[in-house]
Amino acid sequence: MKRLVDVIRRFPLSLIVPTVLLLLVLVIPFLASFITSADPVKIAVRDRLALPSLAHLLGQDEFGRDRLARLLYGGQVSLAVAFASAAIAALVGVLFGLIGAYFRGPFEFVTSRLADIVLCFPPILLALLVVTLFGPGALTLVAVLSILYFPVFARITFSEALRVSALEFVEASRALGTPSHRILLGTILPNISGPLSIQFSLTVAAAITIESGLSFLGLGVVPPAPSWGQMIRGARGFMVQDPLGIFIPCIALTITIFAINLFCDRLRDVLDPKSITKRARLFVAQASKSACEVALDMATVARIDGLRLETLGAKSAPIPLIEDVSIDLREGACTALVGESGSGKSLTSLALMGLLPETIHRAGGQLSLRAKSGELVSLDRADERTMERVRGDEIAMIFQDPMTSLNPVHKVGDQMVEAILAHRPMSRNDARGLALKLLQIVGINEAERRFNGYPHQMSGGMRQRVMIAMALTCEPKLLIADEPTTALDVTIQAEIMDLLQRLRSEYANGLSMLFISHNLAIVSEIADRILVMYSGQIVEDGPARDVLFDPRHPYTKALIASMPSTHEGLHSARGDRLQMIGGAPPLPHARPSGCSFRDRCPVAMPACSAERPQFKSFASEDRRVRCLKAGELAA
Numbered sequence: 001m002k003r004l005v006d007v008i009r010r011f012p013l014s015l016i017v018p019t020v021l022l023l024l025v026l027v028i029p030f031l032a033s034f035i036t037s038a039d040p041v042k043i044a045v046r047d048r049l050a051l052p053s054l055a056h057l058l059g060q061d062e063f064g065r066d067r068l069a070r071l072l073y074g075g076q077v078s079l080a081v082a083f084a085s086a087a088i089a090a091l092v093g094v095l096f097g098l099i100g101a102y103f104r105g106p107f108e109f110v111t112s113r114l115a116d117i118v119l120c121f122p123p124i125l126l127a128l129l130v131v132t133l134f135g136p137g138a139l140t141l142v143a144v145l146s147i148l149y150f151p152v153f154a155r156i157t158f159s160e161a162l163r164v165s166a167l168e169f170v171e172a173s174r175a176l177g178t179p180s181h182r183i184l185l186g187t188i189l190p191n192i193s194g195p196l197s198i199q200f201s202l203t204v205a206a207a208i209t210i211e212s213g214l215s216f217l218g219l220g221v222v223p224p225a226p227s228w229g230q231m232i233r234g235a236r237g238f239m240v241q242d243p244l245g246i247f248i249p250c251i252a253l254t255i256t257i258f259a260i261n262l263f264c265d266r267l268r269d270v271l272d273p274k275s276i277t278k279r280a281r282l283f284v285a286q287a288s289k290s291a292c293e294v295a296l297d298m299a300t301v302a303r304i305d306g307l308r309l310e311t312l313g314a315k316s317a318p319i320p321l322i323e324d325v326s327i328d329l330r331e332g333a334c335t336a337l338v339g340e341s342g343s344g345k346s347l348t349s350l351a352l353m354g355l356l357p358e359t360i361h362r363a364g365g366q367l368s369l370r371a372k373s374g375e376l377v378s379l380d381r382a383d384e385r386t387m388e389r390v391r392g393d394e395i396a397m398i399f400q401d402p403m404t405s406l407n408p409v410h411k412v413g414d415q416m417v418e419a420i421l422a423h424r425p426m427s428r429n430d431a432r433g434l435a436l437k438l439l440q441i442v443g444i445n446e447a448e449r450r451f452n453g454y455p456h457q458m459s460g461g462m463r464q465r466v467m468i469a470m471a472l473t474c475e476p477k478l479l480i481a482d483e484p485t486t487a488l489d490v491t492i493q494a495e496i497m498d499l500l501q502r503l504r505s506e507y508a509n510g511l512s513m514l515f516i517s518h519n520l521a522i523v524s525e526i527a528d529r530i531l532v533m534y535s536g537q538i539v540e541d542g543p544a545r546d547v548l549f550d551p552r553h554p555y556t557k558a559l560i561a562s563m564p565s566t567h568e569g570l571h572s573a574r575g576d577r578l579q580m581i582g583g584a585p586p587l588p589h590a591r592p593s594g595c596s597f598r599d600r601c602p603v604a605m606p607a608c609s610a611e612r613p614q615f616k617s618f619a620s621e622d623r624r625v626r627c628l629k630a631g632e633l634a635a
């Protein structure tokens, strides 16, 4: 009982109306004997096509049979046939699709060829074949419809499962030795349930309509037994004299199909953890409208001011991911954002680009940019058209994994030309010339040959160079480099860092950079300013040298102490041995009260759990530290 109450309490609100509607549609036909005492097959020729009366609420059909009784009893047959055939088709199709996609080889061959063979058969021919074997009737209909629809499920499952099987979390499950059936049912199936639930609703709807066609040909429900298909078939001959006859079963069909589609659609949204509710969308829209503009001084190219990002799930309360993050990106300077995985570096940069995932929204703060023209743009209030111009033209971004950033089916040169033409009004020939020049600038030998090559013909380092060249096509003011060397080996890392340094010094109008990394050693090579991020907050901010050689936050100190570096000064600052930072950063939903770092902090005191530390600035120093002991640590 307690369990039932719990289930009811957690039942998603958005499913209530579709569930009630679906239950009504499904249950009412099965209450036929309580609703009417009329016999659905009893003929009364004298009353044929009679209008509705108290005795016959929906009138009488071409044989004088009670239409309400036929509608209710016929609904039982139609719904049972439709649901049974859709369920069998889904079960068989999903099984074939999953096995074919996961095990490949002969399993793939059997799945695809079987589906091809069934799809090649004209449906009527197939129906005739099954009727010859089993004779007409509701069971025959179920068999015909299941055979007709299972290839659709098999194909959808096959292609979706193929896509999901290639994702890293499935590889990870395999590497952990998870048995195949668990991966198939526990990992892959939930990830493809969205398109399958929609296909199920479409199949039920289609099965109800096809039942009418097959019954019309005498291949389905045998008269005088009622079904909605039979009712439509019978009423077709009297459409002009008695439009109600065809209207009633059609309305029943429409409401049923609508209820099933609505339910499956909502169910998909509820099952998908990435979906957001309408209410949440409205909230986002309102939050965006309430933003206000910030003034930028001439030395600042972009500013993030008091940024707060929250999750926006359909099921749970919002969880803060980023809190009170403020960053000034200075003209021509490289600002580095450093922190452990999950600290919020990427989300901060994606917010600036207007590329936040749908499930995350900006709950506070402002984002502003000084464009090349000198115009001030409020990125938090900009519409999508403005953001399209800003991306690439004003702010460009390079990502961690150059292997997946380029489109594998287009030549490298074509992709570069398209990127140039999207922002710059010039001929294709000029764009080609510019692309070749950029390839040379980023140090790609045999630029012409590489221009005509595909991404898979290049090494990781070369692809990252291409990505950098593409990022520079419109001479942006700001380049966001999100862990641009993490996926590369050490020697290539060094080459890419040299390239970025060279580009900064050669760039005509001064290239400002937001360099994101978890690696302080790499950052120390390029950054003018370092911001250390921990658990969604900036905890230390200052000129690179000061932060590296005189860290004031215990987390920054711990990061430096754990960092293998060839940098002499850093070695002497922390002694010879590398030191580990104990524990792990808290997950966003489980951040402790007070300072998020206190559980790992060697100098934590009781006050650290009582209050969230605010930024502490130091007189005559251009630095900020978010720690109650910042003053002491500085001393």
Ligand SMILES: Nc1ncnc2c1ncn2[C@@H]1O[C@H](COP(=O)(O)OP(=O)(O)OP(=O)(O)O)[C@@H](O)[C@H]1O
Pocket: 311, 321, 339, 340, 341, 342, 343, 344, 345, 346, 347, 348, 357, 359, 360, 518, 587, 588
């Ligand atoms: N789409 C999302 N939905 C919900 N939470 C998310 C989403 N993307 C990121 N997060 C959470 O937001 C926090 C910050 O993530 P973010 O990717 O910005 O971290 P990061 O510092 O860039 O880490 P990494 O170096 O691993 O990329 C993490 O706790 C992460 O789990």
